[in-house]
Amino acid sequence: MTSRATAQRLDDADPLAHAREHFELPPGVVYLDGNSLGAMPGGVPGALRRTVQQQWRDHLIKGWTDDGWLAAPMRIGDRVGRLIGAAPGRTVTGDSTSVQVFNAVTTAARLRPDRKVILCDTDGFPTDRYLTLSVARLLGMQVRQAAMGGIGAALDEYGQEVAVVLGSPVDFRTGEVFDIAAITAKAHQAGAVTVWDLCHAAGALPLALEADGVDLAVGCGYKFLCGGPGAPAYIYVAERHRAAADQPLTGWLSHATPFEMAADYRPAEDMSRFRIGAPHVLSLSALDAALDVFDRVTVEDIRAKNIRLGRFFIECFDERLAGRGFDLVTPREDDRRGSQVTLSHPDASRLMDDLAARGVIGDVRPPTLLRFGFNSLYVSYSDIHRAVTVLADLAEPDGSRREPTESARRLLGESHVAQ
Amino acid sequence: MTSRATAQRLDDADPLAHAREHFELPPGVVYLDGNSLGAMPGGVPGALRRTVQQQWRDHLIKGWTDDGWLAAPMRIGDRVGRLIGAAPGRTVTGDSTSVQVFNAVTTAARLRPDRKVILCDTDGFPTDRYLTLSVARLLGMQVRQAAMGGIGAALDEYGQEVAVVLGSPVDFRTGEVFDIAAITAKAHQAGAVTVWDLCHAAGALPLALEADGVDLAVGCGYKFLCGGPGAPAYIYVAERHRAAADQPLTGWLSHATPFEMAADYRPAEDMSRFRIGAPHVLSLSALDAALDVFDRVTVEDIRAKNIRLGRFFIECFDERLAGRGFDLVTPREDDRRGSQVTLSHPDASRLMDDLAARGVIGDVRPPTLLRFGFNSLYVSYSDIHRAVTVLADLAEPDGSRREPTESARRLLGESHVAQ
Structure with a gap:
């Protein structure tokens, strides 16, 4: 049922194979x-x-003018914007x-000056929490x-105190998806402003920031967007907040007339x-080239495929x-x-090291998680089949099961471990 | 006296011509x-x-590990550090x-929690003031x-209130040089902490941050360091302040053990x-390659030549x-x-546009300043001679003098206009 031939048939029928x-x-x-660092698009070296x-x-x-370096952050911002709705x-x-998290959370908090709480999810990437504490x-x-x-539930309990809700629509460790629209609506009912960290969602899931009423969002360019190591990030601010947006990183390129070099900030x-200083033009040009690939596909097709890739992985896992x-x-549920x-x-x-030695690259989130990310643009069903086959070879031959360590249990919590 | 032949003789004798x-x-x-954007070192494309x-x-x-991307910000930081003492x-x-200005000024201010004033120079690049106001x-x-x-004089007047002095050792418009050691000593006498913006000094002037007792410093990679458009910046923190340094941009790579992805910030x-998020690896690799050029020269030789280039320019100007x-x-005085x-x-x-049309590139700082920057690594005396010759051709043929506009007078102030 999950044979190599099955994988090949799925690849042959894959509308995104191109x-x-x-x-x-x-x-x-x-x-x-690729949920940590996307592979290199072929157009990058030339760009x-x-x-x-x-x-x-x-x-x-x-x-800066003739080659559009100065305009690039806004132009490329719109290219990313198209992928996130x-x-x-x-x-x-x-x-x-x-x-960007620092800038977004500070700006969001200043939109609700009478409130004193920032509500931050515990499942987001650590940088989100660390910077929220600083803000x-x-x-x-x-x-x-x-x-x-x-x-x-937290919003039900003390929502009237909450200025900002900072969340991630995809748990970077477990891959669980959360509903941006529902949580945003709930936050708005409580009078709070939302900041979404889209790092593990953009380029992989359809996002609809305008339709969902999102207030602010940030994300990185180097995971599913494939912009290269340390590619520039991005920030989204809803139109209704922009005039009041009071961002703390008031670098000169955020000025109304930066080249007048005025004494006063406006x-x-x-x-x-939401620009800050001089853009990293070389890194930006790689991200720009990477986004060319997204002009040839739809996010809906990407999502349809990564759902099927995940389902096939889980079938292989079960067997x-x-x-x-x-x-x-x-979670087993596709959505x-x-x-x-x-x-x-x-x-x-140990298993991930052994996998890598046999040409299968994933990553570990300590202490016990093996993560396998699927970029629909270049991962095939045959790749999934091979990954699970190699992992099965490396697993305990007698099928013995070792219990998770105590620290693993603490980190994961029971709710995360779907059987 | 400032003939083309003179320029050629100076070039022939130039120990940095190579x-x-x-x-x-x-x-x-x-x-x-090059004081706005340095030219491209030949090693960059290959890197x-x-x-x-x-x-x-x-x-x-x-x-991230095998190619040293993760270590690059510290390794390349030391390469910059060598140039700034x-x-x-x-x-x-x-x-x-x-x-970096935001991070440095906030950190510096927190080193003097009992004081309530940040003293900022009016001649620095505008971003310094804008961010200081935000901090x-x-x-x-x-x-x-x-x-x-x-x-x-400001330190004499209200030095006891001053937590931080933010200054630039080179005025980006006039090119006037200020004494880091003397101002730092004066600030320390008043109990203040210094932050120096080295953008227009690093790679052009010998700097001695340790010897001068500087507390914190920041600078960019794309002017005299030639790291490319929007090259990554840098930050220096004196050893004596590091354990107490309480920086606001607490991104995950500033954590003691970032890959443990701990819930708490340490x-x-x-x-x-003083790292923040994922480094812009592509932009960093260009800066790294650019710094190779500095391994073949000394900052003292660079400084000796740019003093002589400036002197030759002024001789041409006078004539x-x-x-x-x-x-x-x-200023006419070399130092x-x-x-x-x-x-x-x-x-x-208008003059700068006409110069550019004739192949001489400088820049304008509005409304009346024509800036000509000299990177000793690639600017020749013949370049200077040609620039002034073309400018003389473009000047009013009758030698008539137009008065500066009112706004120009206000911007410059009398003290800046050395005759």
């Missing part, structure tokens, strides 16, 4: 870590060559996700934390208000890995599962 | 805007090709100057401003504490431009002049 041609991948490698050897070298300072002019690229301290606020699944009226020391952590499957195993680190 | 071989410049262009096509493409996620382990690269608001402090030449003990509508804004010469002229913008 997209793999737009990537360069090392031969013999099954790459299932960088042009930026460096035609623009920088030949045009020098004029590149943002209207044009509401997304700008630049800096790192961490910097709260600067603004004299408190941070309350809840699991994503408990955000609604923020730009448009989304340039070959279940009961052999592994637990399935990711509750992001573009990844996560397993737990007491020997996660 | 450095130009390490740059690629478009033919027929005299590039005097980027390796980073993208060998590291990212072939090693994928393993690049910083001991190893005290400089880290990343983000933009604007972000002051977040921390409940006040900003006072003084011209760099008046920082000492800052790194070493200079990683051909003085009294023809131009004023020399930059008070950075690596640039600035002229004022009522028609600055």
Whole structure:
């Protein structure tokens, strides 16, 4: 049922199979870590060559105007915006996700100056919590934390105090998906402003920031968007908040007229208000080239495929890995599962090293999670089949099961471990 | 006296003439805007090709460890540190100057929690003031401003209130140089902490952060360091402050153990504490390659040459431009002049456009300043001669002098206009 031939048949029928041609991948490698760093789109080297050897070298300072470097963060922001359901002019690229989280959470909190609580999910990437604690301290606020699944209950309990809800629509460890629209609506009922961290969703799941009424959002360029290591991040701000948006990182390119170099600060009226300093033009040009791939596909097709890839992985898991020391952590329901499957195993680190030695790349989130991310643009059903086959070979031959360690239990909590 | 033959003789005797071989410049262009964006070092395209096509493409996620991406901000920070007189382990690269200014000023202010004033120079790049105003608001402090030449007097007047002095050792418009050691000592006498913006100094002037007792410093990678458009910035923190340094941008890579992804924030003990998010690896690799050029030269030789280039420019000015509508804004004294010469002229913008059309690239700082920056690594005396010759051709043929506009007078102030 999950034979190599089945995988091949699924690949033959895959309407997105053509997209793999737009990537360069090392031969013999099954790459299932695109939720950490996306693979290299084939257009990137040429784009960088042009930026460096035609623009920088030949045009020098004029590149800022003649080659559009100055406009790039807004132009590329709109390209990302198209993938996340943002209207044009509401997304700008630049800096790192961490910097954008700081800017977004501070700005959001200042939209509700009478409230003193930032509600932050415990399942988001750690940088979100660390920066929220810093913002709260600067603004004299408190941070309350809840699991994503408990955000609604937290809002019921003390919603009237909450200025900002910071959440992630995909749990980076388990791959569980949460409902942006429902949580945003709930936050709005309580009078709070939402900030969404889209790092593990953008480019993999259909997002509809405008339709869902999202207030602010941030995300990175290097996971499913494939913009390269440390690619610039992005920030989205809803139109209704922009005029009042009072962002703390008031770098000169957020000024209404930066080249007048005025003594006084006056923020730009448009989304340039969320620019900070000089954009990292080389890194941006790689992200720009990566986004070309998304012009040839739809996010709906991407999502349809990664749902099927996940389902096929779980079928392979059930047949070959279940009961052999592994637990399935990711939800089985298609619409509750992001573009990844996560397993737990007491020997996660050793197994992942052994997998890598046999050409299957995923990653570990300590202590017990094995993460396998699926970028629909270049991952095939045959890749999934091979990954599970190799993992089955590496598992305990007698099918013995080792219990998760105590620290693993604490980290995961019972609710995360779907059998 | 300032003939083309003189320029050629100076070039023939130039001990740094060899450095130009390490740059690629478009033919027929005299590039005097390296204080805005440095020219492209010849090693950059190959370095980027390796980073993208060998590291990212072939090693994928393993690049973070196997190709040293994760360590790069500290390693490259030390390469910058060598140029600014910083001991190893005290400089880290990343983000933009604007972000680093925010981080540095906030951190510095928290080192003096009992004081409520940030003293900021009015001659620094505008981003410094804009961000200082933001920091002051977040921390409940006040900003006072003084011209760099008046920082000492301001410290005499209300030094006991001052937590932080933020200054620039080179005025980005006039090129005037200020004494880091003296101002730092004066600030310390008053009990204040210094933050220096080195953007227009690093790579052009010898700097001695350790010897001068500097507390914190930041700077950009794309001016004299030639790291490319929007190259990552850097931050320096003196060893004596690091354990107490309480930076606001607490991104996950500033954590003591980022890959444990702990719930609680605990800052790194070493200079990683000033990392923020994922480094922009592609942009960083260009900066890294650019710094190779500095391994072949000394900052002392660079400084000796840019002093002589400036002197030659001023000689040419005296012979051909003085009294023809131009004023020399930059100080004549060698040790008070950075690596640039600035002229004022009522028609600055038109003249600079005409210069560019004839292959001489400088820039304008509105409304009346014509800036010519000299990167000793690739600017020749013949370049200077040609620039002034073309400018003389473009000047009013009758030698008539137009008065500066009222706004120009206000901007410049009398003290800046050296005759």
